Amino acid sequence: MDMTDTAQTAHLPQVTEPRNPGMALDLDWVHGAQANRSAIERRAATLPGRRSVKKEYQAAWLLKAISCIDLTTLAGDDTANRVRRLCAKARQPVHVDLLEALGVGGLTVGAVCVYHDMIAPAVDALEGSGIPVAAVSTGFPAGLSPFHLRVAEIGESVKAGAKEIDIVISRRHVLEGDWQALYDEMKTFREACGAAHVKAILATGELGTLRNVARASLVCMMAGADFIKTSTGKEAVNATLPVSLVMIRAIRDYHERTGYRIGYKPAGGISKAKDALTYLALIKEELGDRWLRPDLFRFGASSLLGDIERQLEHHVTGAYSAGYRHAIA
């Protein structure tokens, strides 16, 4: 596969997609969705390693990866100061000397992702940058608080300035095969978001089967999700390549049938630059170049940026620096 052409378009302006309006729940389509685990795992196993791109092309792909990061902090001990440091990193994700050496300007991450209480400092620290604040919501990560409170939480986060809302679905609706309940829940969440874009976190590590992942992906898109996202980062198993393959093929099907492009966000445990390159190659091969922009692709990651910056430093200087030199927040 040739990733070079795409790498050279890394900094073209963002293209705006018509927003997915959703559709009626189509149970025939949902029940017809299957996932052949061994075929999916075989395909996923071909991706790491053989797709490696070198030198300036690798640097260009890593810069593209940065532009697609939802730079995240979701810890119980988050403070306004930590969030301000994270936002400073979001505005200037790579040291200015490295960017100058690479001939790049105006690079930022895709968004900053925080809990509700951290929206205000994030909005304040990102003012004028054009970087949106994403808030995790609906009783993240388990999603087991009273339904009306989960809906109200979305409204509060939108009011506080979040432009993107990462909701968690009720896993039990998937495990019990209650697709109508999942659809109704997702539709209500989407409505509560208003103009804010909604990412549906499936928590795939808790859905039991890849077939459930395929079906839940479809139902969330039918109910109006703007993005589907793998994980909260808090499950025992978070983003994986097989799960990603299933979700992005569901996105491809949805696009083929409805004409709407839904975004994809793998999240949780993606911390190495080489893993980011594998994900970008997967998206390019399965969905095409259009999806390789921050309006349709994000990494949910708290530490990936540090490793990417380290690799870029190696590209520019020929030497690796210690990881602590690339602290995130």
Ligand SMILES: O=C[C@H](O)COP(=O)(O)O
């Ligand atoms: O949505 C983002 C995840 O919570 C981040 O997970 P991570 O800390 O494993 O990168």
